[in-house]
Amino acid sequence: MSNVYLAYHFSVEPKEVGSEILIAELAEQPFESFIETDEGFSAFIQKDLWTKNILDAITILHNPEFTISHTVEEIDQVNWNQEWEKNFEAIDVDGKCHVRAPFHPKTNAEFDIVIEPKMSFGTGHHETTHMMIQHLLETDVTNMKTLDMGCGTAILAILAEMKGAKPIDAIDIDNWCYLNSIENAERNQCKEISVYEGDAALLKGKKYDLIIANINRNILLNDMQQYADCLNENGILLLSGFYTGDIPYIDASCTEKGLTFVKKFERNNWTSLKYVN
Numbered sequence: 386m387s388n389v390y391l392a393y394h395f396s397v398e399p400k401e402v403g404s405e406i407l408i409a410e411l412a413e414q415p416f417e418s419f420i421e422t423d424e425g426f427s428a429f430i431q432k433d434l435w436t437k438n439i440l441d442a443i444t445i446l447h448n449p450e451f452t453i454s455h456t457v458e459e460i461d462q463v464n465w466n467q468e469w470e471k472n473f474e475a476i477d478v479d480g481k482c483h484v485r486a487p488f489h490p491k492t493n494a495e496f497d498i499v500i501e502p503k504m505s506f507g508t509g510h511h512e513t514t515h516m517m518i519q520h521l522l523e524t525d526v527t528n529m530k531t532l533d534m535g536c537g538t539a540i541l542a543i544l545a546e547m548k549g550a551k552p553i554d555a556i557d558i559d560n561w562c563y564l565n566s567i568e569n570a571e572r573n574q575c576k577e578i579s580v581y582e583g584d585a586a587l588l589k590g591k592k593y594d595l596i597i598a599n600i601n602r603n604i605l606l607n608d609m610q611q612y613a614d615c616l617n618e619n620g621i622l623l624l625s626g627f628y629t630g631d632i633p634y635i636d637a638s639c640t641e642k643g644l645t646f647v648k649k650f651e652r653n654n655w656t657s658l659k660y661v662n
Contacts, residue, residue, distance in 0.1 A: 389431070389432040389433075389459060389460070390429045390430065390431055390432060390459070390460045391429070391430050391431075391432050391435055391457055391458070391459055391460070392427050392428070392429055392457065392458050392459075392460050393416075393427065393428045393429075393430070393455050393456075393457050394422065394424075394425075394427045394455060394456045394457070394458070395407060395424075395425040395426055395427070395428065395453060395454070395455045396424040396425050396452075396453065396454045396455065397424070397425035397426070397451065397452075397453050398451065398452040398453075399451070400424070400425055403425070403445065403451040403453060404421070404425050404426050405654060406445050406451075407425075407426075407443070407445050407446075407453065408426065408428070409628060410442075410443045410444065410445060411428050411443065412601050413442075413601075413603060414430070414439055414442070414443075415430050415431065415434035415435075415439075416428045416429065416430045417429060417430065417431070417559070425453075429460070432459065473486055474511070475489045476511055476514060476515060476518070477492070477494070478515055478518040478519060478522065479519065479522065480494060481494060481495050481496060481522055482494055482495070482496040482498065482518050482522060482544060483496070483497050483498065484498045484500065484514070484518075484540055485497070485498070485499060485500075486499070486500065486501065487499055487501070496522075496544055496547050496548070498540055498543050498544060498547075498573060499569075499572055499573060500538045500539075500540060500543075500565075500569045500572070501538075501565060501568060501569065501572070512652045512653050512655040513599050513625040513626050513655050513657060514540060514541070514599065514625075515652060516625055516650040516651075516652055516655070516656070516657035517541055517597060517599050517623055517625050517657055518540075518541070518544060519650055519657075520623045520648070520650070520657060520659055521541065521544050521545060521548060521597075521623070522548075524548075524595075524621065525548075525549075526545055526548050526549060526550040526595055527548070527549035527550070528549060528550070528551060529545075529549075529550045529551075529593075529594035529595040529621075530550075530551070530552060530553075530592070530593050530594045530595070530617075531545045531550040531551075531552075531553040531554070531593060531594065531595040531596075531597065532553075532554050532555075532556070532588070532591070532593045532595070532596045532597065532598075532615065533545065533553065533554070533555040533556070533597045534556055534585070534596065534597065534598040534600065534608075534612070535556070535557055535558075535598060535599060535600035535604070535626070536555035536556060536557045536562065536566050536580070537557060537562050537565075537566070537599070538562070538565055538566060538569050539555050539565075539566035539569045539570055539578065539580065540569075541597045541599065542555040542566070542570070542575075542578050542597075543569065543570060543573045543575055543578070545595070545597070546575045546576075546577045546578055547573075550577070550595060551577040552577050552578075552579065553575075553577050553578045553579070554578075554579050554581060554591070554593075555570070555578055555579070555580045555581070556580075556581045556582075556583060556584075556587055556588075557580075557582065558582070558583060558584045559582075560582060563580055563581070563582035566578075566580045567580045584608075585607075585608040585611040585612075588611045588612075588614075588615050589611075591615050592615055592616075592617050593615050593616060593617065593620060594617050594619075594620050594621070595620065595621045595623070596612050596615065596616055596620070596621070596622045596623070597623045598612060598622070598623070598624050598625075598626075599623075599624075599625045599626045599657075600626045601626045601627060602626070602627040602628075602631045602634065602635065604626075605624060605626065605627065605635060605638075606634060606635070606638050609638045609639065609642060610642060613639075613642035613643065613644060613662070616644075616662040617662065618662060619661060619662060620661065620662045621659065621660070621661055621662075622639070622644060622659070622660040622661070622662070623657065623658075623659055624639075624657065624658045624659075624660070625655070625656065625657035625658070627655070627656065628654055628655060628656065629651055629654050629655070629656045630654075631656075632649075632656060632658070635658060636658070639658075639660050643662070644660040644661065644662055645660060645661050645662075646658065646659075646660055647659040647660060647661055
């Protein structure tokens, strides 16, 4: 699969509510990253996954309560990296964990994670990553065999290792995320992280004490049985990548598979849930 992307630049009015709904709908399609702009946001999709009717199922585009327009441009990998560097902001979670790019100054945070901000950040991703980091910060993961599913830049896998988890599998279906995760694990001197390119099919026969899955609602629901099957007794499942309104669907799926709800974080209408087996 190529690293060529199409960027859809959306102008949305009213911006906040309209953008939230539009991003939620686009996330059901192969759009994978979003960046907020003054007029609305930009959405990115791999050119190989694009179809001419990609927006046909987006209902908000036909809602008279919103005024939405867009332009499209092709972006190669070099321009993509430049775009992230212009927009990426460091993440500071409770003063304890700092996720930054090499061009950001180092702080005195207990956990300092340095990543190259390539294609795995966007509108909403900071929110979900922030909450997943919160879960990890308050969880003793020492010696826990861990899975970071849909690892993106491997931030969560890196933090898990910094807190003593081992061994750690980090999996992503996207080739660039796979390569970027390897790079970031090395950048942070991680020794316990093994990165794999693929999907939930790789989980067959695996067992984990901790599963971290920051993806999106549909993929989580589709793969929840595999997560449950892989989770050891008393194991922990951390989920994010979906909106507060999606909680009933996620909770019903987890409960059906014998998992017990423990805790919830919410941040700007995004949410993160913790379950135990």
